[in-house]
Amino acid sequence: xxxxxxxxSARQIRDFAPLRPxxxxxxxxxxxxxxxxxIGHIRSGLNFDILRRWFAYRGYDVTxxxxxxxxxxxxxxxxxxxxxxxxxxxxxxxxxxxxxxTALGCLPPTYxxxxxxxxxxxxxxxxxxxxxxxxxxxxxxxxxxxxxxxGYLALSNQGLDDLRQPAGEGETGxxxxxxxxxxxxxxxxxxxxxxxxxxxRPGWHLECSAMAHKYLGEEFDIHGGGxxxxxxxxxxxxxxxxxxxxxxxxxxxxxxxxxxxxxxxSKSLGNSVLVSEMVKRWRPIVLRYYLGTPHYRSTxxxxxxxLREAEAAFTRIxxxxxxxxxxxxxxxxxxxxxxxxxxxxxxxxxGVPQALAVVHTTxxxxxxxxxxxxxxxAVARLAEVRAMLGVLGLDPLDPQRAGEQEEGDxxxxxxxxxxxxxxxxxxxxxxxxxxxxxxxxxxxLGESGLAIEDSPQGSRWTRCTTQGxxxxx
Numbered sequence: 096x097x098x099x100x101x102x103x104s105a106r107q108i109r110d111f112a113p114l115r116p117x118x119x120x121x122x123x124x125x126x127x128x129x130x131x132x133x134i135g136h137i138r139s140g141l142n143f144d145i146l147r148r149w150f151a152y153r154g155y156d157v158t159x160x161x162x163x164x165x166x167x168x169x170x171x172x173x174x175x176x177x178x179x180x181x182x183x184x185x186x187x188x189x190x191x192x193x194x195x196x197t198a199l200g201c202l203p204p205t206y207x208x209x210x211x212x213x214x215x216x217x218x219x220x221x222x223x224x225x226x227x228x229x230x231x232x233x234x235x236x237x238x239x240x241x242x243x244x245x246g247y248l249a250l251s252n253q254g255l256d257d258l259r260q261p262a263g264e265g266e267t268g269x270x271x272x273x274x275x276x277x278x279x280x281x282x283x284x285x286x287x288x289x290x291x292x293x294x295x296r297p298g299w300h301l302e303c304s305a306m307a308h309k310y311l312g313e314e315f316d317i318h319g320g321g322x323x324x325x326x327x328x329x330x331x332x333x334x335x336x337x338x339x340x341x342x343x344x345x346x347x348x349x350x351x352x353x354x355x356x357x358x359x360x361s362k363s364l365g366n367s368v369l370v371s372e373m374v375k376r377w378r379p380i381v382l383r384y385y386l387g388t389p390h391y392r393s394t395x396x397x398x399x400x401x402l403r404e405a406e407a408a409f410t411r412i413x414x415x416x417x418x419x420x421x422x423x424x425x426x427x428x429x430x431x432x433x434x435x436x437x438x439x440x441x442x443x444x445x446g447v448p449q450a451l452a453v454v455h456t457t458x459x460x461x462x463x464x465x466x467x468x469x470x471x472x473a474v475a476r477l478a479e480v481r482a483m484l485g486v487l488g489l490d491p492l493d494p495q496r497a498g499e500q501e502e503g504d505x506x507x508x509x510x511x512x513x514x515x516x517x518x519x520x521x522x523x524x525x526x527x528x529x530x531x532x533x534x535x536x537x538x539x540l541g542e543s544g545l546a547i548e549d550s551p552q553g554s555r556w557t558r559c560t561t562q563g564x565x566x567x568x
Contacts, residue, residue: 098442103347119150122307124320125161128188129169132195133367135353135360142350142391144201160310161204195370198379200488210302214288217305229338233268235280235293251326277301300331318344350391384409413491415458419477429481454483518554
């Protein structure tokens with residue numbers, strides 16, 4: 096079965112046919128670095144990280160470009176509010192995004208270009224658009240003439256006559272109020288660059304058309320981003336690229352929002368949850384499970400209860416991995432291939448929820464094998480589980496997770512030593528058939544948030560309260 100993806104431009108799921116056999120080129124609209132990232136920002140990066148991993152598993156050579164918008168109106172306003180250089184605001188928040196992507200296990204992009212590093216390419220594109228009659232200069236601004244390009248607004252399925260786009264501050268000389276700015280004339284105190292039309296700075300949309308052209312060529316496979324970017328950003332990218340002569344993206348893939356109380360999570364609404372704060376309360380791998388396992392086109396409604404459920408679900412997987420690893424005497428290598436049902440789900444528009452169901456089924460089969468003292472079957476199921484978790488970026492034994500696993504090791508060993516003393520007392524009570532005392536110790540540990548499991552290898556404890564930093568010992 097070939098990989099199939101929902102193409103926003105076609106409004107249907109399509110078989111994926113790469114531009115070049117064996118290769119996949121992806122451009123993802125990345126961060127606008129006016130502020131530190133909340134979990135809504137990072138969801139897009141996670142969804143496309145999983146897509147990229149699946150293409151790689153299927154044997155494709157993936158080129159993955161994720162841009163950084165390091166100059167725009169919001170960054171300039173933040174700089175004025177904080178009385179800091181605009182570039183300092185951008186760099187600080189770019190680092191915060193990098194930290195968030197890394198913490199949640201996203202692979203680094205093949206290329207991560209900044210807007211301000213590609214002014215030359217933007218000027219070349221504007222010059223070409225003006226020569227072709229798709230753009231014009233007015234008062235130092237350069238605008239795209241939306242009526243010049245048939246098919247404008249096809250992605251968002253809107254009618255041009257129904258579109259209302261008020262002019263922004265300083266956007267003078269428009270021939271049509273719906274024309275959009277590719278280049279903004281310089282204002283006092285703002286960053287600016289020299290062009291044939293005077294000094295100024297990029298508009299929001301031009302950078303992506305220019306950078307996609309530079310790094311992926313005139314045509315590439317997949318353009319991705321959040322559904323909020325379909326209009327105006329992606330519509331305007333298409334207009335610029337096609338007006339310039341590029342075929343541009345063959346598939347358009349969009350992820351849905353993270354919402355809070357039914358509204359899109361955003362800074363302006365004051366309902367954002369910063370990644371930097373969340374990773375202090377929840378293990379990053381649990382956050383990845385929470386944000387990455389719903390279907391990418393489904394909305395995630397944020398709640399603490401949903402995070403607790405995600406933690407409990409992942410802990411069950413993690414406990415199985417740890418138990419079989421101990422039984423095997425060391426790490427079990429991932430299987431060469433994932434189970435067919437998992438692959439079928441992933442091929443079908445990146446069906447992560449259905450694929451995850453296969454993971455949990457395999458874990459249950461493995462636990463049954465453990466209960467039956469069938470070491471060979473348990474090890475085989477773990478190999479399958481690790482292969483599937485690797486595709487999802489959720490393998491707790493992945494070396495990338497080493498730092499997270501080491502976090503809190505000193506405290507963990509202290510707690511384990513103390514719990515072991517109590518478990519030794521319980522074992523002594525069981526040995527003398529003092530079941531009442533043994534049960535009382537187990538119940539008291541349970542009240543403290545520790546679940547006790549008896550096995551032929553001895554008693555084990557699991558922290559079963561929420562927001563735990565360690566699991567089975």
